[in-house]
Amino acid sequence: MDFQSCVNIKKEWDIVGARQLGRDIAKKIGFGTVDQARIATAISELARNIYLYAGSGKVCFEAIDDMNHKGLSIIAVDEGPGIEELSQVMEDGFSTSGGLGAGLPGVKRLMDEFDIVSEQGRGTEIKVVKWLR
Amino acid sequence: MRIPILKLHNYLLISIQIDLDDQTAIQFQEDLLNKIHSSGATGVVIDLTSVDIIDSFIAKVLGDVVTMSDLMGAKVVLTGIQPAVAMTLIDLGIHMQDVPTALDLEQGLIKLRQELEE
Numbered sequence: 001m002d003f004q005s006c007v008n009i010k011k012e013w014d015i016v017g018a019r020q021l022g023r024d025i026a027k028k029i030g031f032g033t034v035d036q037a038r039i040a041t042a043i044s045e046l047a048r049n050i051y052l053y054a055g056s057g058k059v060c061f062e063a064i065d066d067m068n069h070k071g072l073s074i075i076a077v078d079e080g081p082g083i084e085e086l087s088q089v090m091e092d093g094f095s096t097s098g099g100l101g102a103g104l105p106g107v108k109r110l111m112d113e114f115d116i117v118s119e120q121g122r123g124t125e126i127k128v129v130k131w132l133r
Numbered sequence: 134m135r136i137p138i139l140k141l142h143n144y145l146l147i148s149i150q151i152d153l154d155d156q157t158a159i160q161f162q163e164d165l166l167n168k169i170h171s172s173g174a175t176g177v178v179i180d181l182t183s184v185d186i187i188d189s190f191i192a193k194v195l196g197d198v199v200t201m202s203d204l205m206g207a208k209v210v211l212t213g214i215q216p217a218v219a220m221t222l223i224d225l226g227i228h229m230q231d232v233p234t235a236l237d238l239e240q241g242l243i244k245l246r247q248e249l250e251e
Contacts, residue, residue: 016154019186037186037217038224044188045225048155092226103189106225 006060007047009078015047018059025061026072030132038110039072039130045103046076046126052097054080054123064129071112071131079123086118136161138168144245145174145207146238150183158194165198169207176245177202180238182213192227199232208248210234212241 005025007018022043026036043059050057057078064071088094092105104126108114113129134157139146145168151157165177179195181187187195199209210233214222222229233248235241 012155016152019188020152023186034217034220037215037221040186041188041221041225044186044190048188048190099189099193106189106227109224109226110221 004060004062006058008056008058009047009050010056012051015044015051018047019043022059022061022072022074025063026130029063029070029072031072031130035130035132039074042107042110042128042130043074045107046074046128049103049124050076050078050080054078057123069131071129073127073129074111076126077123078125082120082122082124083116083118084120086116134160135164138165140168140172140174143173143175143249144242145169145172145177146180147178148180148183148238152186153184153191155190158191162194162198162201166201166205169202169205175207175249176242177207177209178212178238178241178245179209180212180241181218182215182237184218185215187214187218187222189225189227192222192225192229196229196232208233208245210241210244212236212238 007014007021009018019040023036023040026039031039047059060075062073064073083089089104107128111128112131115127118124134151136147136149195211202209212235214234233244235244
């Protein structure tokens with residue numbers, strides 16, 4: 001594991017800041033243009049969820065570089081209200097905000113690994129990984 | 134930040150060349166509708182050649198502005214969507230099927246002319 005850096009999500013512009021930093025890191029790791037776009041888009045969705053539903057939180061990036069794997073791990077953490085019905089938010093088209101409802105199921109498809117832990121009243125932590133092929 | 138909207142005869146031309154944040158996108162939506170109203174434009178091309186990420190929010194804003202313009206009587210064509218952006222949108226599950234698109238600005242103008250002459 002090389003380094004870890006985080007972007008605090010407090011205002012709307014931080015969504016752009018997070019995806020730009022994430023894209024830069026992805027580029028350094030060696031991801032191609034398409035995977036850079038996938039990673040940046042996933043970060044954008046995760047950061048927007050924090051901004052919309054929790055108000056504030058952070059998105060952290062970690063380059064993974066062990067023996068035979070290289071990749072990027074992204075963790076989005078907030079101390080917001082948590083997600084009531086996890087299975088519902090993973091359905092395509094489900095939205096409480098009037099959006100497209102593409103967010104979390106979309107992120108899952110954009111990345112290779114997806115883990116979500118959410119506790120009502122405590123917050124949500126989503127960890128995603130993209131492996132370099 | 135404001136996205137410039139250029140008028141050319143009956144058309145409005147927009148080239149988005151910045152990383153769109155939510156507020157700029159919403160502002161653009163409003164600016165474009167106002168500009169259609171004040172200029173009487175019948176066709177709009179929004180060129181996305183320099184846009185390297187479209188997430189679900191930006192996609193919704195763009196899809197909505199196409200529908201809104203249509204309600205006002207102006208046709209919108211989105212042009213220049215990058216390969217990486219097209220792949221990402223499909224991964225996200227966003228198909229934008231009702232949105233007219235073209236390869237580049239030139240094709241977009243041709244498409245508009247055809248649609249408006251029908």
